[in-house]
Amino acid sequence: MAQARSNRPLSPHLQIWRWGPAMLVSILHRITGNGMAFAGIGLLLWWVGAIASGPEAYATFLDYAWTGASGGIAVLTALLGKVVLVGLTWAFFQHAASGVRHLFLDVGAGYELESNARWSTLTLVFSVLATILFWAFVLLR
């Protein structure tokens, strides 16, 4: 009986529930999307605005966002900048994979419990692997 019950869908309940991959992927889609909307577009505008403003502004951008070459607070923000940039690439890969999954769900495919859980899990595996590969390529080539 216990064995049979464990494979059945769990009813949504305020207190009695457990994490499933689809739930995690769903909330990550929102977190990564809004994270990129604010941090990602903010950083993109700073970058393109700095290039448009000239070499000094671009040097300031590089200093505060990546190298920390001028020392002081820039060391701290450059560390943060690296974390944010790696985080943004992971956020993009996660949001993109999850988004493609949503496009399939939109046409009515992938709702069976097993395939829903499998594709949810695959977006998580993909985003981590793609992030590692991307930064390995950037830093080691």
Added chain:
Amino acid sequence: MGNGTSIGRVRGLGSSHQGTHHWLLQRLTAVGNLVLIPFLMLSLALLPSHDYATVHAWVAKPIPSTALILIMLNTITHARLGVQVMLEDYIHEEGGKVAAWLLVNIVPFAAAAFGIISVIRIALGGA
């Protein structure tokens, strides 16, 4: 909006009949992002260096500057729609709703305008 009968209390609070357009635009811009953002990431990863001259010259080329302007339109539209849904889900007080409405209807346009003018300045040799 009335406050007497039950129909009077809900009249005017229904769908604004823009849901389908919002939903479809979110997906159209999503497909655009699947092309534009990998292009930006791969291009930046493949640049021989990231000093000012190299990066400036790359942005100034026709295809990169076109892609960046499309990002300013497509990606910011996508972000605007997504942030709007998030705010609608979490903000329930009237004051907060007004603030969210202002945020979603002003900031993305300011951001896109700044981004586009920056790319044009780089591409047409302002700096």
